[in-house]
Amino acid sequence: MDKLDIDRIVFLGRTYAEYMDIFDLDDTLLTKGPVLDCAAGSSSFTAEARQKGFDVSACDVMYGQNSFDLFKKGQEDIRHVFKKFDEAAHQYKWGYYTDKEHVMGLRKKAFGGFIKDLVRNKKSGIYREAELPKLPYPDNAFELVLSGHFLFLYGDRLDRDFHMKCLEELIRVSANEVRIFPLSGLDAKPYEHLGDILEFLSGKGIEAEVVRVPFEFQIGGNNMLRIKKV
Numbered sequence: 001m002d003k004l005d006i007d008r009i010v011f012l013g014r015t016y017a018e019y020m021d022i023f024d025l026d027d028t029l030l031t032k033g034p035v036l037d038c039a040a041g042s043s044s045f046t047a048e049a050r051q052k053g054f055d056v057s058a059c060d061v062m063y064g065q066n067s068f069d070l071f072k073k074g075q076e077d078i079r080h081v082f083k084k085f086d087e088a089a090h091q092y093k094w095g096y097y098t099d100k101e102h103v104m105g106l107r108k109k110a111f112g113g114f115i116k117d118l119v120r121n122k123k124s125g126i127y128r129e130a131e132l133p134k135l136p137y138p139d140n141a142f143e144l145v146l147s148g149h150f151l152f153l154y155g156d157r158l159d160r161d162f163h164m165k166c167l168e169e170l171i172r173v174s175a176n177e178v179r180i181f182p183l184s185g186l187d188a189k190p191y192e193h194l195g196d197i198l199e200f201l202s203g204k205g206i207e208a209e210v211v212r213v214p215f216e217f218q219i220g221g222n223n224m225l226r227i228k229k230v
């Protein structure tokens, strides 16, 4: 087995602290204006960031489902991924997380924080259903757009054109910056069309660079794509 062999795009999420490292964020960046997390899954980043006073929203294709179904799906997906985890153990570098139980505890913590906040803010528009490559937000709506563990990671089932359309859409709703992590697939290999993507963005006059981040779990998965719109 040479990759984390999951047969679906899982409804999973990470905590605020993990996002801060994954996207190399700091509080100053989050105070600059509205932030969007897309596709946010069951991440508690939005909930925790809002508690700290930051203006953060989240969207995901699954948010159209009622909270009971989301609760069920989230629980199932945590179990599903952890069943497969040992098969791909050689892909991971331990240090950021101490062991499998540590990772699982954080996924459960994120999920708990997310679901409580979702129920509390059901009608607020903070959590919106959205299916990339189309987002329900106006141009330049967010200062910063974050996208973790969706693009590039599932490059074995989402093709290059889909990735390009998604990137254009994330850039459209951003007034300043887009950050994407990771740049590798479930097999821990670098996304094969990254060169084409960088060329595509450069052809549109958009500045994009691969930036090292203070997070590594999947071996070699310590880079994000940072796109500057202006």
Ligand SMILES: C[S@@+](CC[C@H](N)C(=O)[O-])C[C@H]1O[C@@H](n2cnc3c(N)ncnc32)[C@H](O)[C@@H]1O
Residues within 6 Å of the ligand: 009, 010, 011, 012, 013, 014, 038, 039, 040, 041, 042, 043, 059, 060, 061, 062, 130, 131, 132, 133, 147, 148, 149, 150
């Ligand atoms: C692994 S989760 C990532 C969660 C979170 N961003 C993180 O890094 O912890 C991937 C998410 O992508 C969502 N998704 C799959 N296809 C999508 C699409 N076309 N548009 C928006 N979200 C999508 C799934 O519902 C799932 O919640």
